Amino acid sequence: MAEPHLIGEAMTGGYGRGADILHGCTLSVDKGEIAVIVGPNGAGKSTAMKAVFGMLNLRSGSVRIGGEDITHLSPQDRVAKGMAFVPQTSNIFPSMTVEENLEMGAFLRRDDIRPTIEQVYDLFPILRDKRRQAAGELSGGQRQQVAVGRALMTQPSVLMLDEPTAGVSPIVMDELFDRIIEVARAGITILMVEQNARQALEIADTGYVLVQGANAYTGTGAELMADDEVRRTFLGG
Amino acid sequence: MTDFLNAIVALSNFVLIPGAAYGAQLALGALGVTLIYGILRFSNFAHGDTMAFGTMATILVTWGLQSIGISFGFLPTALIALPIGIAITGLLLLGTDRAIYRFYRKQKAAPVVLVIVSIGVMFVMNGLVRFIIGVGDVNFADGARFVINAREFKEMTGLDEGLALRSTTLITLVTAAIAVALLFWFLNKTRTGKSMRAFSDNEDLALLSGINPERVVAVTWLIVAALATTAGVLYGLDKSFKAFTYFQLLLPIFAAAIVGGLGNPLGAIAGGFVIAFSEVLITYAWKKVLVYLMPENLEPSGLVQLLSTDYKFAVSFAILIIVLLFKPTGLFKGQSV
Amino acid sequence: MTARGFLLYAGMALLIVLTGVFQGWNLALTILNMGLISAIMSLGVNLQWGFAGLFNVGVMGFVALGGLAAVLVAQPPVVEGWNAGGLRLLGALALGAAVLIAAVQVWKRKIGGQMRAMVMLALLIGGFFLFRAALDPAVNAIEAINPSLSGYLGGLGLPVIVAWPVGGLLAAGAAWIIGKAALGLRSDYLAIATLGIAEIVIAVLKNEDWLSRGVKNVVGLPRPVPYEVDLQRDAGFVEAAAGYGLDPVTASTLWVKILYSGLFAVVLIAILFLAQRALASPWGRMMRAIRDNEIAASAMGKNVTARHLQVFILGSAVCGIAGAMMTTLDGQLTPGSYQPLRFTFLVWVMVIVGGSGNNYGAVLGGFLIWWLWVMVEPLGLWAMELITSGMAADSWLRGHLTDSAAQMRLMTMGIILLAVLRFSPKGLMPER
């Protein structure tokens, strides 16, 4: 089997000098596919994402993208390698306008960013209307759209989303999932953490259940949904 | 009617014009404090002495220019010297950052540690200024003294009250307006300026977006050098230069920045004027205006001065406390860490 | 104290002794006396910063209030002044206080927002004019009485030592007011608030002539120790001095200074003892727990703001005591001489250099930094003369450098502070 586009392999580590939070956790996604991480609160989902993005020192394990080892690169350098990350919290520049948020997303680019901004507006039409408004004054769902839009501005090959639907109404959530599928169709690899496990696994090519920093179950989204054990413990029946 | 006009003229002459000039000076000072707070996230106690240093550098250059016979016509020579003074101050601040602040930034030291470090820097800068230029009063304003002088104004209008517009006042207002316009243009329209705002808004996300923190910090210090030197030179032209008074400006400047909302540039400007006008209004002897407005028999016998001018600090302080109690993030929303 | 601590203290003692041997015992004792006072100020700030992490940059104000206490307690009352307007003035002050209290009460009432603010504002503005109307004539009457010599109300005519605790009380009162307003806000805000209150205290001392004679200064405060001239007239003293081979003038100056040292040392040791007890007590442990993790402490049900208020008042009171002692030593109150760099920030250098959180460290810092503060000037001058010795005697630069040597102090203090923060952030005697 060919190597997946993005893989974080046997990652072990924690914050600073504190205890390990990840214990040999492995996550991988193929190009243009969607991988979803689910698990209870405090399982280390966000920590795993940060580890993949280089915001955490790993004690062992490695991260590779397109076959290239990037374990020792800084987050900024990973951005240059085509990765983009939408953190779980404070993922926008609240006092800046929507459009400025997008511009900041493209800070490293020196070419014309207008077309990319237009693409983001096409993806999230509401942002076009709100382009001159401060991002901090938007609704929760709109902010998440700004956050995702900002991440897309670097034209990444991998998009990492940490709970993009947190605090978003069911309708907007479906909408967001549709957009994410749309992004994946465009060939962008997606690794995301989701609290709404059921809907997320429905659109997932691969699903990971994380418990206490380690892989508990892995399979295609459908497999996990079908697994009794997973259903009972994580999907609430 | 003439009474009313006389009252207006007296009010403008003694309250509105001086208040506006002082407000502009405070606003420039507060902008520096607020930028440092927004980007480097600490209250810089060395800011008053940075202003003093910048002014001193400008004065030295001014003297140099004067000694080789260069002057600026009816404008003060210090205005030609100002860019050089800013450059010197910028170098000093970049050097200070490299030698001192950067170490703590890398360590992610608590803000209060940086404040204490800035106290050390304050001592050194204060000593440096005293060492180089001494502790006495230095008057370095040259060029025309007045745009309108009181006697001419009286002859022109036939009013009893004269309106004097000193050239330094006008220069202060114009220069401050230019400086503020440039600053806002920079922050809102340029890539670097926007990256500064992004960094101030959300440092982690700025890093994730590839913004280089060291560059943002360096640019911030340069802007602070420009603002502080300009504020200091304008204040010095308007009054006179004395190392110690600049240290004392720290209180109204901080009050202005906090009243406006720390970290918010618009707030700093508003705060500067709020503080300046409150100080002037409360310490002004209103008798001069009131005699024109009140009927003869009700004219006040005293000076009608709410507080003696020596209590002007008390005014900035009282406003500061009131704002802190009722609106801790300031009039405009500032950051609260 | 650790072995390192003993060594450091021994070194400090040696510095003072060497100063005595090489530059005269008069200077050594002068340094020792101000060193004792500085050590007390440093203990006060350490109580706030080292124990509780409170950032007080208004030390000068509390010190000055202590100085005011010396005048109010020890100076003889000016009877004519009291007759001219003393009671009226007290009445006016009471009126002012009543207005403030009423305003606070109105504010605390839970009535409709608009209404409440309006009433309070009206009360404050009306009250202010009433207050001024009552105060001004009284002040004018008092200040008119023999302005070149008195022109103020004087004090209570009590022994000046009484002023020391009273200075502490005055400072504590001011700290209570400021603490009520600014504690619980962010640390930077407390810093600015204390900076402001210190400036206001100085402004009051400079302007309210009826209280402190303002910039005309109060001189000739009574002393807790004998006067040199009296000693010189005392046959027994002269004889004893001769026994040590000293002439009466020198002996009397030294003896007076030694007596002061004794008094100050008693106060320092008492405060140090109490501070050590406090540090080790459950109260001190709780303070430090709060300092290290405010959020956890308040989650555990500790009333952080109330604890902070306590320690803020205590620390400020200690500074007030030191201020009263200093004015006693000087024998005069000169409001114009209070400078924040000297009385606030220098004390901070003492605490940081000594070791914040460690009382012995704070005391050591007080002595050491004060010694340096005094010695840097002659040392700087000496260094400048060495540097400029090659230059022409009338060269401009030489003159400028030697003249400016006096300004070396501030720079040196800054460099010391920065060096300690960088290379030994816990100070000479770390907390643990």
Ligand SMILES: Nc1ncnc2c1ncn2[C@@H]1O[C@H](COP(=O)(O)OP(=O)(O)OP(=O)(O)O)[C@@H](O)[C@H]1O
């Ligand atoms: N910055 C940090 N420093 C130290 N420990 C942290 C930090 N962030 C998280 N942790 C710890 O790491 C563990 C895992 O946290 P993490 O945020 O990865 O959980 P999560 O699975 O994302 O939970 P949630 O579903 O609530 O977002 C938790 O025990 C948490 O206390």
Ligand SMILES: [Mg+2]
């Ligand atoms: Mg999470």
